[in-house]
Amino acid sequence: VMKANVDKDTCIGCGLCPSVAPEVFEMDDDGKAKTITEEVPDGSEELSKEAEASCPTSAISVEE
Ligand code: F3S
Numbered sequence: 001v002m003k004a005n006v007d008k009d010t011c012i013g014c015g016l017c018p019s020v021a022p023e024v025f026e027m028d029d030d031g032k033a034k035t036i037t038e039e040v041p042d043g044s045e046e047l048s049k050e051a052e053a054s055c056p057t058s059a060i061s062v063e064e
Contacts, residue, residue, distance in 0.1 A: 002040040002064055004048050006033045010059035017055060021047035025060075033059070 004024050006017070011032040017025040018033060023044045028034040040048045040062065052060040 002045050002048065002062060003038050004035050004040050004052075004060065004062045005038070006035055007059045007061070008032045008034070010057050011055075012057050012059075014056055017051040017060060020051040020054060024048050025051060 013031040052062040
């Protein structure tokens with residue numbers, strides 16, 4: 001199972017990850033991203049990896 005995590009101390013709230021992988025990430029009330037579900041849903045693996053690679057502060061980790 002692939003798992004996604006956002007380090008809120010590192011996230012700057014750029015908003016990129018929810019636009020790249022909207023089934024995995026959303027913006028929290030504090031203006032930073034969070035995972036909707038820790039386990040990446042089927043079909044969102046590639047997009048989760050793309051979000052991880054695209055985050056400007058490398059706040060996202062996606063691991064098998
Ligand atoms: Fe934050 Fe990176 Fe997403 S800065 S909003 S975790 S793309």
